Amino acid sequence: MQIRPILAALRRHRMATVLIALEIALACAVLCNACFLIAGRIDAIQVDSGVDEASLATVQLAGYENAHAVDLNARVLTGLGSIAGVQSVSLLNSIPFGARRGTAGITTDMAGKHFGGVVEFYVGGPGSLSALGTRLVAGRNPQPDDFRPFTALMPDDASVQVTRALAEHLWPGVDPLGKEFWLDKSHFRVVGVIDHLVRPDPGGWPGDSRDWSVFVPAQSSVYLSGSYLLRAAPTDLPRVLRDARAAIAKIAPDAVLDQDGTQTLGDLRTRSFQKDRAMIGMLVGVIVALLLVTALGIVGLASFWVAQRRRQIGIRRAIGATRRDILHYFQTENFLIVSFGIVLGMVLAYALNLLLMTHYELPRLPLAYLPIGAVALWLLGQLAVLGPALRAAAVPPVVATRG
């Protein structure tokens, strides 16, 4: 197929060619960035929580008097523990994908000069870490005498487990066991490293920082009360949670059940990513509409050109061009225009990405998205032009002799 006559013909339709190419370019830019945004959201949704979500639920109480908190804890732990099917009930202040009560900035020196980042403190009673089902990768799990009573917001001295991501952030390349850090005056010593333990609100944190968590063992107290972790077999869990909700009225008439916060971890997880799912839906909608409009534009313009060139097509057919030649002519023409658009579109895609990077905390667009966008638009162009091109190929040679 000769390209030069096609280029010569396009030069005579400069404006229309440029318009279609520009449309393709814009579509390419939006397509690449939208795909990239979708990939980011999917990545966020698929975060590894590090806990056995399917076996866990939480019960949240509020409205009780601080003076009765320890007594309330004792009543709830025994009361919920006696429900059939419950494997364990324990105290845990923050809940993955749920209540967030331990977000604080830490320092790696006592004087508070070296800021280590904002982490999540999971303060938990005996049995809570094993109930979560986190995987220990170094050091040890908490032992019975690690769980100490405390009288302030946080225990003032504790042996803790940190996530691998946090350990690597605070002490890159160094064995974290035995390392220390501080929260104001409270002192913590790392005795174990766990694989993953996601923050309650992973959506708001970039990259690995969504996994910066610390497990602090502690005893029941005013500041560790009203937030319980239930563990049961996944098949029993919905029924166990229903029973627990009903039982609370009898066990703890002095407290108010937080209906919204009392959920299975699976439901909490679904809820915490609802917005991301809605955004993915919107982005997919935009992409579909975008491809549709672009395709319709190509169909419209190609049809116009075919109609306009009917006579010329007839002449070409009369002097020996086959139907296949005519078909290929329009297909090649479309390929060339789309290619111009794609070249421009890649530049635009990068520009759009830079713009998004300045307004939102987005990483740079990986190069791999550009060929995906290019192939998608080439395919779209060929599909859209097929109808008009077939119509062109069907023009009989006799047209040349009329008019």
Place this chain on the structure above:
Amino acid sequence: MFGYYLDLALRSLKRNKVLTALMVIAIAVGIGASMTTLTVMHLLSGDPVPTRSGTLFYPQVDGNPTPGDFKQPLDVMDYQSAVDLWGAHRADAQTLVVDSPVRLSAPGVNLPTLMPSMLSTTSDFFPMFDVPFRYGSGWSADDDARHARVAVISDDLNHKLFGGRDSVGQVLRLRDTDVRIVGVLRSWRPSPVFYTVAGGRFANGDTADFYGKTQDVFTPFFTGLELNDGNFQQFTCWHMPERPGHLQNSPCAWVRLWVQLGDAGKVAAYKQFLDGYAAQQASLGRIVRPQNTRLRSLMQWLDYNGVVPGDVRLQTWLAFAFLAICLFNMIGLLLAKFLRRSGEIGVRRALGASRGAVFAQCLVEAGLVGLIGGIGGLGLTLLGLWLVRRQPVAYADLAHLDVSMFVATFVTAIAASLLAGVLPAFRASRVAPGLQLKTL
């Protein structure tokens, strides 16, 4: 003349139905997407107190005594600074604001105990923010001073507890304290709930929760602090509070102050007063960055907090990029349509129509496409807003088309299609009549 052009345009649009339909669909889809997101943007970035937002200001002093080079004061104030500034009564009106969850029951009402959010504030709150009352009214400055056991409740709570009837004089139990209802609000949905907005710059654009409902119970500031002592949440602390939940004179920031200042002179005077207060506190050693004071207006404060959620802004960008693509599409199709009629245009030109007349006629045709596309776009906008209302976000129930956006839909559609029509119409008006007549 316009009627004649309109007739020509209708004939031309009817002649090639497929091309017309393609253009109308392109414009309708583009308008539908962009007007949906623009309506949400319009609702979320609007003025929550349109009657007087220009006179409302949010004073800030930096109560954090930790040395350091912090460019901005904390988003909210420590107790002492807030109460000192409020007590000075230097503004036309001023109010302290703090919210906390409280246990609530109503004697004689057969409902389980609730845990609504309670706003503890001072008497100026209601007149300052133009809060509408259905029954009764707010409390007096005297009630503030006496720590009176009174409360104002929201329309929602009044419906839940008392079925919407006049409940003034009824008693509510807040934690262990009985308070008397003195006022019931009309349905009031400022968006965002501006008076508790803070910390937006740390939210990474996830600010949808600023657009939730207002608190359900309002009590005098000091009454609230007494009856719900131990249940207050800090915005931030520079040291651990001794007794969490009890934050008076703690090393924490947790109280907001709003002031009303009638004119520019008063604003300047208040800023001076604020600077003077910070300097005086610095000399006492309580404040280390006396230069860190701010007096932002309501809209500046919302802007500083970036209250419009990042997702919404992103959607608006996307929708407009999409509209741009639709427009390019339409330019191409219009060009095809107009140039196809070169012969007809040639005849008209030969019979004496000026270039301007051909240009105007083509634009009328483009505008007509825009109008029809606008009607389709309106339908798609309504569909889009219905989809937004089904989203799990705090502002979902706000997403309705108002009159201004209804008009804007058509204005945008017609303006966009006229813009798209300019280039093709110009080309059409340049058709050389002689050449076209020869080929007829």
